[in-house]
Amino acid sequence: MTKKDMVPGSPVRRRQDDPLGANSEIGRKLKQYYDDLVSDEVPDRFAALLSQLEDAEPAQNKD
Amino acid sequence: MAVSAAFKADLLAAIPSLRAFGVSLSQNADKADDLVQETFVKAWDKHESFQPGTNLKAWLFTILRNEFYSQMRKRGREVQDSDGIMTARLAVHPSQHGQMDLKDFGAALERLPEDQREAIILIGASGFSYEEAAEICHCAVGTIKSRVSRARTRLQDILKISGEAEFRPDAISSQVMGSSAA
Numbered sequence: 421m422t423k424k425d426m427v428p429g430s431p432v433r434r435r436q437d438d439p440l441g442a443n444s445e446i447g448r449k450l451k452q453y454y455d456d457l458v459s460d461e462v463p464d465r466f467a468a469l470l471s472q473l474e475d476a477e478p479a480q481n482k483d
Numbered sequence: 484m485a486v487s488a489a490f491k492a493d494l495l496a497a498i499p500s501l502r503a504f505g506v507s508l509s510q511n512a513d514k515a516d517d518l519v520q521e522t523f524v525k526a527w528d529k530h531e532s533f534q535p536g537t538n539l540k541a542w543l544f545t546i547l548r549n550e551f552y553s554q555m556r557k558r559g560r561e562v563q564d565s566d567g568i569m570t571a572r573l574a575v576h577p578s579q580h581g582q583m584d585l586k587d588f589g590a591a592l593e594r595l596p597e598d599q600r601e602a603i604i605l606i607g608a609s610g611f612s613y614e615e616a617a618e619i620c621h622c623a624v625g626t627i628k629s630r631v632s633r634a635r636t637r638l639q640d641i642l643k644i645s646g647e648a649e650f651r652p653d654a655i656s657s658q659v660m661g662s663s664a665a
Contacts, residue, residue: 446642458503
């Protein structure tokens with residue numbers, strides 16, 4: 421593992437301070453990072469999975 | 484007993500945050516989706532053991548987390564890619580603003596030990612209380628607290644934003660200021 425930090429002279433953050441409490445900067449980035457992931461489109465496979473599970477449901481009892 | 488419509492709806496509604504948690508843990512979008520799928524199926528099978536009125540999201544996060552660690556144990560940690568290959572993949576993700584920032588942040592997050600990473604995600608991003616996070620991680624509340632604060636310190640350090648935490652009489656920022664990391 422390299423010791424060198426890859427952080428390029430961090431661009432000036434002009435954005436407002438989010439009222440995220442003590443750890444504002446980290447807190448804000450953390451949220452941003454996470455919200456970005458949350459807002460990602462959900463792949464169809466999950467809807468498909470749901471119908472598969474639903475289809476399988478009645479069959480379970482007869483096993 | 485059949486799975487109730489409400490349970491299904493809640494399950495579906497939880498998918499975006501489960502995926503986000505999965506990516507945060509595994510640092511890999513494909514693995515995260517596998518984790519979510521596994522979680523979904525397990526939750527479905529075990530739906531009767533879920534007590535209505537308790538926190539479904541926490542219950543699901545617990546399942547996903549258990550799944551993550553058991554897969555990791557099975558694979559004997561082939562996951563070791565501390566310096567950014569996965570991050571680069573992750574970064575493909577379009578985001579409206581602060582893309583560079585986000586990339587940096589993801590890379591920094593990836594350098595944290597899993598226990599710290601999950602703690603700071605659960606508390607700082609997923610919106611769980613310390614008590615809930617402790618339950619999800621099967622540990623004491625105090626343990627979560629110290630993991631979160633270590634994670635925060637570490638991230639500040641990596642991202643070199645120690646100064647911005649201001650001069651609050653805060654143990655964390657003074658730690659950061661005092662560190663002259665080798």
